[in-house]
Structure formats: C-alpha cells, structure tokens
Amino acid sequence: MKYLLTLISGVLTGLAMPGNLFSFFIWFSLVFFLRNIARSKTHYERLLHTIIYSSSMLVTTLWWLLPTLSKNIPQILKNYSSIVGFFGYVGMIILLMIPYLIIWLLSELYHRKDRQYNYLSLVFFYSFAYTVAEILRGFGDLAFMGGNLSYALYDHTGIIQIASIIGSFGLTFIIVFVNALIAFDNSRDKVFKILAIFTTIYISNFAIVRYLPPINGTNDSIKVGAVQTNVPQEIKYSSNPIQDYSTFSKNIEEFKNRDVDVVVFPESTFLEDISKSEIESQMVRDIQNLYKPVILGHPRIGNDNHFNSAWVYNPHGSIEGIYDKVKLTPFAEFLPYETIFGNFDVFRLLNYYTPGEDYLTFSLNETDIGVQICFETYFPEVAINQAKNGANLLIAISNDGWFNSKTGLFQHFSQGVFRAVETRRDFIQVSNTGLTGSIDKYGRITNIFESKEEKTGIFFVNPNDNISFYSKASDILKILFFIGALLLAIL
Incomplete structure (x- = not known):
C-alpha cells in the first residue's frame, strides 16, 4: 500500500x-x-x-x-x-x-x-x-x-x-x-x-x-510584430526554400501599414542556410521595403559546422547579428556522451549542431534584445546571462510543431513566466504552430495566440535595465x- x-x-x-x-x-x-x-x-x-x-x-x-x-x-x-x-x-x-x-x-x-x-x-x-x-x-x-x-x-x-x-x-x-x-x-x-x-x-x-502595477501597454511601449506561421511539420520538412520564402513574404506584408518596431518570425523559418543565396536577396528586399528590423531563425553553416541560429536584420536589410543556440537539445540537436550513446543518433532531426559560445544581445532602435531558441527557455542561465550582457527585453523563437498536445505547448510557453520574473524582463515567445504570446516582467501573460492557427499580431512590451537579485546571485x-x-x- x-x-x-x-x-x-x-x-x-x-x-x-x-x-x-x-x-x-x-x-x-x-x-x-x-x-x-x-x-x-x-x-x-x-x-x-x-x-x-x-x-x-x-x-x-x-x-x-x-x-x-x-x-x-x-x-x-x-x-x-x-x-x-x-x-x-x-x-x-x-x-x-x-x-x-x-x-x-x-x-x-x-x-x-x-x-x-x-x-x-x-x-x-x-x-x-x-x-x-x-x-x-x-x-x-x-x-x-x-x-x-x-x-x-x-x-x-x-x-x-x-x-x-x-x-x-x-x-x-x-x-x-x-x-x-x-x-x-x-x-x-x-x-x-x-x-x-x-x-x-x-x-x-x-x-x-x-x-x-497595472499591465503597461501604451504607445510608449516597444511594439513587437509576431508571426505564428503555422506550417505543419509534414509540410515544413518536405518544403523547399522557395516555399518557405513565400510564407515569409506573405506574412511580412501584413506589417506594411502597421506601427511596429520589430517583426519576429519563428525558429526554422527556413530549414537550411539561405545566407548568400537568391532567396536571402529577395528576403532582404522585403525587409528594406518594410524598413523595420526583423528576427528569424534558420541554420547557419560556418567552417564545416552547423549552428541553429537566430538572424537579426536591421531596417536596411543588413545583418545586425547572429545568435547561435548555446543549449542544444540532447539527441535531437547533438549527441551527448558519444562513447555511451553512439548508436542513438536515430533521433536526430536534420543535422547535429555545434553549440554557440556566447549569450549575445542585439541593439535595435535603442533597445537591447536577448534572443533565445526553443528549449533554451527551460534554462534560467540563458536569460540571466543575456540580462547581464545588457538585454532589457527577451525574445524566444521556437518551432513546436512536433507537439500536437496543448499540454506540451503550454509547458514550453509557461517557461517564459519564470524567466520574466527571475530577470524582471518582459518576455515574448514566437513559435511556428504556437504557442506565441507575451509575458510582462511580473509573469503575467498579456497576450497569447491560439495554437494551430496562422496569425500575426502586435505585442506591447517595456524594456527594463535593472538587474534582479537572482540574476546577480x-x-x-x-x-x-x-x-x-x-x-x-x-x-
């Protein structure tokens, strides 16, 4: 008993x-x-x-x-x-x-x-x-x-x-x-x-x-345009960069006549490295026409290494910076302890990645942003290090299309509640099939999209420069x- x-x-x-x-x-x-x-x-x-x-x-x-x-x-x-x-x-x-x-x-x-x-x-x-x-x-x-x-x-x-x-x-x-x-x-x-x-x-x-304090969403806030592309995995993993670009172009068009400070797309907006390709040239022209900064995810290849990366473009379409995911997902994105788990690479998604080295931040419109990728939101040290490195706003991009259950989607999204309170930073998650939403520095969910639907929207967030006690200690x-x-x- x-x-x-x-x-x-x-x-x-x-x-x-x-x-x-x-x-x-x-x-x-x-x-x-x-x-x-x-x-x-x-x-x-x-x-x-x-x-x-x-x-x-x-x-x-x-x-x-x-x-x-x-x-x-x-x-x-x-x-x-x-x-x-x-x-x-x-x-x-x-x-x-x-x-x-x-x-x-x-x-x-x-x-x-x-x-x-x-x-x-x-x-x-x-x-x-x-x-x-x-x-x-x-x-x-x-x-x-x-x-x-x-x-x-x-x-x-x-x-x-x-x-x-x-x-x-x-x-x-x-x-x-x-x-x-x-x-x-x-x-x-x-x-x-x-x-x-x-x-x-x-x-x-x-x-x-x-x-x-009451939830603060005013015209003085940073206005983040969020794109939940809602491309099912069976379509995403059988598509090509041209189809992915079509999805990107259609959604960025949604913000042409809307007042936003930055537009954010999910992880795996493209499934391959499109840098220095004709697809990137077309994408850059779209960003220049919008004349707003854009954040999106696609892999990066450098020195024969693959990285799961977030790309940050300024309003001119130039690359402001690239964040390579530091905390990779075991078995799916890298093989841990290869001598022990050498035969477990069947769970690999597309490529094994090399982890990034730094928790970089990016300055856009006088706002310093820390960008996280997918399950990095489960690790407090990612948000803490980005806050210490100057980020006064946290954004996570994700591709949660593997999870058909709302439980899995919400367990992932709810991590932002704790990262927001721990660092006292407003937090946004933008995901392919959801959940996409915003959380203020007190852990209150201020906006959230329904999962499994294609949607764009604007989230109001407020930068904060103060470093919390927990971030320090x-x-x-x-x-x-x-x-x-x-x-x-x-x-």
Whole structure:
C-alpha cells in the first residue's frame, strides 16, 4: 500500500504541472512520498520509493513526448520506427530520473542508525535535498528542466514574485517545505495547521497580485510584430526554400501599414542556410521595403559546422547579428556522451549542431534584445546571462510543431513566466504552430495566440535595465542549497 501511495504522489505532482490538471495539487502532492521515504527502514525501500516517485512524476508530466517520439517524428522524418521511439521515450525517462537519486543518497546519510532528528530537521532536510536534485538536472549534456516543481506555480502570480530573489529553485524549496510540514506533522491539531497553511498561501498570493502595477501597454511601449506561421511539420520538412520564402513574404506584408518596431518570425523559418543565396536577396528586399528590423531563425553553416541560429536584420536589410543556440537539445540537436550513446543518433532531426559560445544581445532602435531558441527557455542561465550582457527585453523563437498536445505547448510557453520574473524582463515567445504570446516582467501573460492557427499580431512590451537579485546571485544560491543539503545530511 505504501508504494501505491508513493505512486499517487508522483502522479499528483505531474498533474499539477502546466497544461495538465490543477496546479494547487503541488502544495500537498509530495506528502505520501516524503512520509514514506522518511519512514523506510532499509536502503532498498528508500531507493524504491525514490524510483517510483520520480518515474511516475516524469511520465505524468512529460507524457506528451511519447507521441512525439513514437509517432510524429518517425512519420515525418522516417529515420526510425515507432517502437524505437517508444523505447527512446522510456530511456529518456530513465535518464531524467538519475538526478533524483541524490535524494536517496542524501537520505542514506541522514537516516543513519545513530541519528537524532526532529520535526523541523526532517522538514528542512528534504526541502534542501529535493531542491538539489532539481539543480542537478541542469548540469551536463543531458540537462533538461521540464517537471521542476516550481513550474506548477505559473498561475500563482503573487507567490512567484519571490523568484526575482530566489529563482525557480527557491520556489521549489518552498513547495517541498510546505509538503514536508504536512507530511511530518503528527500533532493533534494537524488539520487546523493544514488549513492555516493553505489559507496563508492563497491570501498572500491574492494580496500580492492586487498590489502589482497595472499591465503597461501604451504607445510608449516597444511594439513587437509576431508571426505564428503555422506550417505543419509534414509540410515544413518536405518544403523547399522557395516555399518557405513565400510564407515569409506573405506574412511580412501584413506589417506594411502597421506601427511596429520589430517583426519576429519563428525558429526554422527556413530549414537550411539561405545566407548568400537568391532567396536571402529577395528576403532582404522585403525587409528594406518594410524598413523595420526583423528576427528569424534558420541554420547557419560556418567552417564545416552547423549552428541553429537566430538572424537579426536591421531596417536596411543588413545583418545586425547572429545568435547561435548555446543549449542544444540532447539527441535531437547533438549527441551527448558519444562513447555511451553512439548508436542513438536515430533521433536526430536534420543535422547535429555545434553549440554557440556566447549569450549575445542585439541593439535595435535603442533597445537591447536577448534572443533565445526553443528549449533554451527551460534554462534560467540563458536569460540571466543575456540580462547581464545588457538585454532589457527577451525574445524566444521556437518551432513546436512536433507537439500536437496543448499540454506540451503550454509547458514550453509557461517557461517564459519564470524567466520574466527571475530577470524582471518582459518576455515574448514566437513559435511556428504556437504557442506565441507575451509575458510582462511580473509573469503575467498579456497576450497569447491560439495554437494551430496562422496569425500575426502586435505585442506591447517595456524594456527594463535593472538587474534582479537572482540574476546577480543565482550561482551562489545554488551552492548554498548544496551546502545546506550536505550539512543537514551529515551533521
């Protein structure tokens, strides 16, 4: 029965994630898992609880990747079978589970036979240990941050304001802390305490939201023209640059008589490097006729290396700069740990890419912009480094056409909520099939397009030069979480 309850913990946690069911589950979803692992008598029991919880949580959170790997990609690219995609998904879940084993390892130190501990010690230890597990998920070639507890709070606009100080990992610590307060409380007035905790959470959230400044969208704002091209992957991956240019030209025409400061197209506007081609010459003429800066995505080839790049053109059609994606997607865009995963290149999309070296920013109309590409939005360090490098506005371009599920689309889009609050920068995502939208520096979604429709629109955003505390201290805070977990485990 106890293992079933741990499984329920994992499922409830996954159901709390953006696009799934109810975010408020996150405030009590870990209770069974925490209670069971703390009460376990043997190493193997604690290990089994950790495996059951992490696997069920990840599967429930990332279920939308299964049809992507086992159906969508093989049907379009025809480079592997559906059964290979299924086992690829299973392998991905196993790899993502590995960082959670730090909870088990630390708990082995903590629950040694001669250990004396009390209620608050348990609460703080598991809060630190779980947070460390999430931090570890951001390290190495297999880094992927989907499923972090904090992301369930995307709609808790008041509470997430603290992310500008302690980041999304700090929010995870608070979530585990609340769950642990409930899990390890054996007092008679436990029900009253639980009600008091939930009441405090939601009153605080409501009160903070009420005192946030109103959403600022005026003629003094930067006006970003966004293009959601909505080209299905089966068409995109069978098209040629001429067809891609036709889509570009048609959509840029939409802004000729509209007041915009910059126009943004998605990642993979073109599927090949069109630089120094006749297609680029035609595209440049369109930009010159519009006489506005344009940002778009297409691969770049340089010195025999392929890069997944965002190209920034000024109103004259000249290249203002190129950002090469730094945080590549494992297996799809590069092969991690080749000596181990040498036979896993079947999941490659078109080409393996070389990672970029710098988190560049671009100056357009006296506004410094940081451009991110696709799943880079899952990594706080990308937005933080761009803010430190002068970006006062963040724009992400993406091609999420692989995901037919709105859950997958929204989990990706909701990352912008946290990157906006952490850096106090307005954030825009422009995607091929969606979701395309804007988020202000307080994490409020100010505009969003429906997925799976071709649409253009104008988003009002406001640059901000102030560097948040979390942007300055994020690395130090990670170290402090590690130190806290280790000290609580061994002392």
